[in-house]
Amino acid sequence: MNIQWYPGHMTKARRAMEEDMKLIDLVMELLDARAPMASRNPDIDRLAKGKARMVLLNKADLADLAACAAWAQWFENQGISVVRIDARNRGTLKAVQAKVEEACREKIERDRRRGILNRPIRTMVVGIPNVGKSTLINSLAGKACAKTGNRPGVTRGNQWIRLNKSLELLDTPGILWPRFDDQKTGLHLAFLGSINDEILNKEELAAELIRFLEGAYPAALTERYGIQQAEDPYACLEEIARKRSCLVKGGAPDLARAAALLLEDFRGGRLGAVTLEQPQPAEKSGGQKAGEKEEA
Numbered sequence: 090m091n092i093q094w095y096p097g098h099m100t101k102a103r104r105a106m107e108e109d110m111k112l113i114d115l116v117m118e119l120l121d122a123r124a125p126m127a128s129r130n131p132d133i134d135r136l137a138k139g140k141a142r143m144v145l146l147n148k149a150d151l152a153d154l155a156a157c158a159a160w161a162q163w164f165e166n167q168g169i170s171v172v173r174i175d176a177r178n179r180g181t182l183k184a185v186q187a188k189v190e191e192a193c194r195e196k197i198e199r200d201r202r203r204g205i206l207n208r209p210i211r212t213m214v215v216g217i218p219n220v221g222k223s224t225l226i227n228s229l230a231g232k233a234c235a236k237t238g239n240r241p242g243v244t245r246g247n248q249w250i251r252l253n254k255s256l257e258l259l260d261t262p263g264i265l266w267p268r269f270d271d272q273k274t275g276l277h278l279a280f281l282g283s284i285n286d287e288i289l290n291k292e293e294l295a296a297e298l299i300r301f302l303e304g305a306y307p308a309a310l311t312e313r314y315g316i317q318q319a320e321d322p323y324a325c326l327e328e329i330a331r332k333r334s335c336l337v338k339g340g341a342p343d344l345a346r347a348a349a350l351l352l353e354d355f356r357g358g359r360l361g362a363v364t365l366e367q368p369q370p371a372e373k374s375g376g377q378k379a380g381e382k383e384e385a
C-alpha cells in the first residue's frame with residue numbers, strides 16, 4: 090500500500106516551532122511508545138540543536154511492556170533521558186522532574202558557574218499530531234489550560250506555565266510533521282491514526298494490520314474476535330465482519346465497517362498491548378545514531 094502524505098499547514102507549524110525554540114532550554118520530545126521511530130521526526134536533531142533533550146514514551150499503557158522497556162534502554166544508550174508515561178495519568182508523570190534535571194545537568198552547571206542561581210528551566214513539548222501533546226501539557230499543568238487539537242490559525246501568545254520553581258512550560262506545543270522515508274513507517278503512522286484516514290484505503294490498511302498482528306501477536310485477533318487463523322487477511326476481515334454483525338443489505342460482510350472497527354479497536358488498545366517496532370540490539374555496537382530507523 091502506498092502512503093504519501095504531507096499536510097500543507099505543517100510548514101507553518103514548523104516555522105512557529107523554530108521561533109519558539111529560541112525561547113527554551115529543554116525539548117521534551119513526545120513519541121508514541123507503540124512506534125517510537127515512526128513517530129519521531131528525524132529533523133528534531135537539527136531543530137533542537139544546542140538544547141537539552143529528553144524523550145517521553147507516551148501511550149505506554151497501550152504498548153507492549155517488554156518492548157517499551159527495551160525502547161527506554163535504547164534511548165538511554167544514546168544518552169537521552171527517557172520516561173515512559175500515560176499522559177492522561179498524572180501518577181506516571183512523577184518521574185519527569187528528576188529526568189528534566191538529569192537532561193539539564195550541563196545547563197544548570199553552566200548557569201551556576203556564571204553565578205545564575207535558581208533560574209527556571211524553560212521547556213517545550215514537541216511531537217507529531219495526535220501523539221498526546223495537549224493531554225500532557227494539561228496533565229503537567231494540573232488543569233485544562235492547553236489548547237487541545239492542532240488547529241492552524243489559533244492565536245499564539247507565548248504563555249508560560251510555571252510547573253514549579255525550577256520548571257516552566259510553554260503552553261503551545263511544537264507540532265512536528267511525521268516523516269516517512271519508507272512504507273513501513275507510513276503504515277505504522279496510519280495504524281496509529283496519525284495520518285488522516287480519509288485519504289487511505291481502510292480495508293487495505295486493516296489487511297496490513299492483520300498481517301502484522303498474525304506475525305507478531307498471533308493470539309490478539311482470536312482473543313478479541315474469537316476467530317481462528319483465516320486463509321488471508323481479507324478472509325480474516327470477512328470473519329471479523331460476520332462475528333461483529335457488520336453486514337450489508339442481503340447479509341454479505343461489510344468489509345469497510347469491519348476495517349474501521351478493527352482499526353478503532355487497535356488504537357483504543359482493545360487488541361491488547363501491542364508495539365509495532367522493536368529496537369535492534371545491534372545498536373550497542375555504536376553503528377547507529379539516534380533518529381535512524383529501526384525495523385520490527
Ligand code: G4P
Nearest residue numbers: 147148149174175176177217218219220221222223224238
Ligand atoms: P496532540 O495534542 O499531540 O495532537 O494529542 P492529544 O493530546 O489531543 O491526544 C490525542 C489522543 O490521544 C486523545 O484521544 C488523548 O486522550 C489520547 N492520549 C493522549 N495520551 C495518551 C496516553 O498516554 N494513553 C492513551 N491511551 N491515550 C492518550 P482522543 O480520543 O482523540 O480524545 P479524547 O476523547 O480522549 O479527548
